[in-house]
Amino acid sequence: MWSLGCIMAELLSKEPLFNGKTEFDQLDKIFRTLGTPNETIWPGFSMLPGVKVNFVKHQYNLLRKKFPATSFTGTPVLSDAGFDLLNKLLTYDPEKRITAEAALNHEWFREVPLPKTKAFMPTFPAQHAQDRRMRRMLKSPDPLEEQCRKELQQGEFGTGGEGLAFSTKLQPLLVDLVGDSVCLFM
Structure with a gap:
């Protein structure tokens, strides 16, 4: 589900969400955006292997800044329901993260504009x-x-x-x- 959250964010922003060059750089980018995990938001986090490294503490989830509700032109970028789904997909604690079934039934998929049926999707010539x-x-x-x-x-x-x-x-x-x-x- 975490990967789906990353893909959703990349489709919306047209760029990688956490484009780290190394493992530590990757974690730093995640922590800068979502805040550094702790026992409050992820019980058992301190017991995970490799957590003994002292990461810089980022207090707040800044994901909404990357995906505002409206742009400078006033056009919607990501509705509150869409942001709720994205935030639930990118929840640190796997026990609290949204399930596939709950994600499919999320209210964002029932918002206007509704998803198009396959018949209305554009087709492109096959590239053999x-x-x-x-x-x-x-x-x-x-x-x-x-x-x-x-x-x-x-x-x-x-x-x-x-x-x-x-x-x-x-x-x-x-x-x-x-x-x-x-x-x-x-």
Whole structure:
């Protein structure tokens, strides 16, 4: 549930919530935002392994400053219900953290604007490996790929329906799809 809180925050802010470079930096960023945990907010915290390190004490949860109810333009950023869900997802104590079922039934998901049904979601063309491979080849063609492409154009390998004639120059080690034809690379 903690991870869902981090993902929710990142989707809202379009940047990592706790972007630490090291483990200690990560913890420092968490503590600066949510306050340093203690026995009051997380019973048993002092018994956790590694807690003997003296972290800088940050008293307050500053999460609301990162996700205000309205922006400078007056447009809503994160409603009180949305902030409540985010805060419950990012609760230190796992025993007090919101459950998956409670999160799914949270009032934020019933606020206006309501979530759209799948039919109203935009669709995007699929990005197949073949499309990526072709774009990569157009940017910086590999000499072997270039040779294979030339041989395909000259008919040395044949095309789709004619079957595959093996070139004596190439021994197949890797099979790659190029357009509708199969090309064998060294």
